Amino acid sequence: MSLTDSDYNFYGRREILDLLNKRVRGLRDGYRQNLALLGSRHVGKTALLKRFISNFEDKDVIVLYLDLESRDFSYFVQQFSKTILYHFLKSQNLPLHEDLKLLCESCRLSIPATTAEIESIQNLLKEGKNNEVYASLLNLSDVFYGETKKSLVLIFDEFQNLENFPLTDVYVELGKRIMTQKNCLYITTSSNQEQARDIFSEKLSLLFGNFEIVEILPFDLATSQGLIDHNLEGIKIGLYLKNFLADFTGGYPLYINMLCQELICLTALYRQEEIYAPIITQAIENLVFNPWGVISRHFELTVSDLRKGKPSLSLCSLLVALSEGKHRIVDAAQYLNLKPTGVTQRINNLLEADVVEKNGNYYHIKDKLFRYWIKYVYQRRVKAIDLEPGRGRKSFKEEINRCVNEFQMVARKDLSLRIMDLLHKFDEEDFELGGRRYKLNAFKDVSQLKLRLGAGNFLDALLASSSEGQWLIVLKKDPILDHDLSSLAEEIKKLSPRPGRCVLISLSGLDESAKVRALQEKWWIWNEAQVNTLMHLYDEPYLIK
Template identity: 50%
Template sequence: MNSIGINQAFFGRTQYLDLLKRRVIDLKEGYRQNIAFLGSCYVGKSTLIHYFLANLDEPDVVPIYLDLENKELPYFFFKFTGTLLYNFSKIKNLPLHDDLNLLIESTKGIIPHTIDVIQKIRTDLTKGKNIDTFSGLLTLPEVFTNETGKSCILIFDEFQNLEEFAIADVFQYLGKKIMTQKRCFYILTSSYPVEAKKILAEKLSLLFGNFEIMMVEAFDLQASQQFIEQSLVDKRIGAQLKSFLTDFTGGHPLYLNLICQEVLNLSAIHVQNEIYMPILSQAVENTIFNRWGVISRHFELIVCDLCTGKGGRIVTEILIALSNGQHKTDELLSSIGVKKTQITQRLNRLLELGVIVKNGTFYYLKDKLFKYWVKYVYQKRLKDVELAPDKQRRQFKDEFNACVEIFKVSSRKDFPARIMELLHCFDNEAFNLNGRKYKLPLFQEIVSLKLKSETGRDLDIIKAKTTGSEWFMVTKKENLGESDINLILAESKRAARKPERCVMISLSTIDENARLKALQERFWIWNENELNTLLTLFDKPHIL
């Protein structure tokens, strides 16, 4: 992909890009902080790296990018050495070649020591000395930086695949080199966060050269809607449909892009400049329902990979059960009818692969659109006894239209009403939200009321009662301030019994003084991410 194509494919992610730029400046000034970008497949990690490299303009920094997915040691050698010499040649305005031998010939007069080391490594590779080859390659950046005075950026895309080289203690070798190479900035990426974090914690926890972990998530509401507008070019689309598409795809850039491209194709066919429900519905059908639809085929390959081999039927049944809202181990056992150890083994494997997430006693599919496809497409293909594609297509359309209507009804409800719906779901369960554990009781009575602030503005509060206690929930889409904390404290003092817990729920920022006071009073504070985590657990649309 050329630089124009890379720039067109890149969207948002400015916080990560700014971080990378700062780290390059730090590297040139003698301070190095390595970074690991972790996130789901196709969420945009590689696109971020490609854009960063395409726009890197630092003559004293030589980047080496290595895609390690399904690669072997010979590739690692030729890509590593070839990229190093090619980028060095570009900086020095030397002839650019794709052939390693030609690159060696054109640079050996300038960096003879580096070339000698490369030749030695190539000899080790041809003799099958894999450990010496790998160790030599990891030493090469240090040799190069000492000889040239330049710095290196070494990028391992899907770095966990280094273990596929069948080299014992491969990460210990890497860790030792990272600690000593002060002029080499390492960037790692992985689409398997659970496995990657384990490697970073156990095998790459270094005294010098530790990794700053950055989680690359799907787009948030604002980024998703901007992405939709940019993808649809000059086509208009209503705010509600944009919000629905954001929720439906979970803000995943791949799905947003593919559906928007299909919407564009259909709008051109039907000569429409504004996108309405029929075109969106047809685009979703074409991409998700049709067997050769691009998203449907993508999900088919994922399921095929997950369910191949012994026990594949159990994995299939787990995916279907989770898509149908059976989130607990006991529910899965009852639905699938196999031994608990068989369920647990498959759940643990799906957790490692990042397909599912565990929160408290709940398991759920991480990818919202994948869950929808499993429930409304894959499950029906497996279980429908009648071979009637037209009937299945009509049913899919009806179910999708119903999904849109449910979203519209939910989005029309005010914020407190959405929170009250959520509170009715709790039943003495514990959840992890942003690293903290919360236990939510079974609420038997839930009422909403408004408190009048000193400025005359209303503050929405929910009183939720259990058998022997009462909870206060403050709900506010806008910024929570110190006056709101004072108001809820005053209401607590007027109550016949002190509230068991006060929870502050805000979709916006919280004033720092208000936050400190709330924490001092032992209030819980939930933001948009924590709230949407709970909504995901109970299969409810996100609050956008």
């Protein structure tokens, strides 16, 4: 058994699984809400769907899972036809087959119309009438429901690949069916979020409101810690090192699983009962540095995919610039000795490939571990920095040790110092956080202060000054309550000069009336996720509560 096998080692994602189950109940109750699960590559979309399917128990609903990644049209047709018959037989506790002809024979008596439709689809396919095949296939759920009163949940994993099929109006046909078929719930996924959103807003525009978009994000720190504990099954590991792993992997369960698996092997090899920093460095070296380490191979493939059909190393040198913190086009252009227009075009290629994300005028490599690899492994390789054999390995180890030590130092800092460091990084960026745009001033001076909210009750705060005015940043780990804000408003009035902007940073949220109050006062609210987005964008470790 392997930790990377998500059938056996699935963890977390409770909220989304609950949502999927709720939408299936809705389908049965006559309220159908289709879903689109969008998330980066390898974040865990397929694992989530597989877990949903394996726990699914409802004899009146049949779930058809269709993987559209690198498949051709004929596979799609066969898989669609086979799964519907297979799951019907399964729901009736009848003997199962994998061959389509045998499946048709077994189903002919109980569901003659569906079977006949599938056989006619096979004939149309042989005649090359692909558009008709596609229309009939999408119509199957109606025929099947008419005969069995069983609804279908149709899952299209990586649905944007439908476009690669030899069909004329792939979305027009799909759109028409989705609108009319109330007994079929569509669940689609996509790793290419930009492309998927374009499809929903342009090609399936009529249906936009009909698809609920759910973002599948990497694990947050608490869930990553949970997965590490779950994987290590009792092997001891200190909290800082565990948090380091959670941060280093950017919360991708795939990387967490791979690193944990390597750590388990190494602790057994060295007969250790606890994981210490040197073992972590060794595991990272084995997986990320060694050319045949799985994570290293995986990133090699990502890079070689990016280079396909593109001249020279251009995209990769831009990735190096981004990994070195050149997040704006002008900065990257200067670093690469190129004109900004040249960089823009390459950046667009990286955005299309979903390797880079954009926030305001700021570009960032999405996957944190990939960024480390580009910075500490790939860059050295392409620039041939290490002429001495073994030098590269030694410097990599030093870099990782430095990362572990720095992480431990940063993680020990209290909230106000962490936010102070963050504010010093602001440089007139225009960022979007949680659906709102924020203009971030370049602060010259940031100082700590305590705001008195009543007898013995203080709030930590920071005063940050820039040429555009002063900000007051109020910090609280516990929830911010309405009565905190009444006293805060009084305290702000006493400050001279009066800050032009007040930001509430609350790691545990605000109560409802405090939220209303903050909105009335036009104070900004940043929660843990939003602060961590900023930490990510500025290449700082995540905040640990």
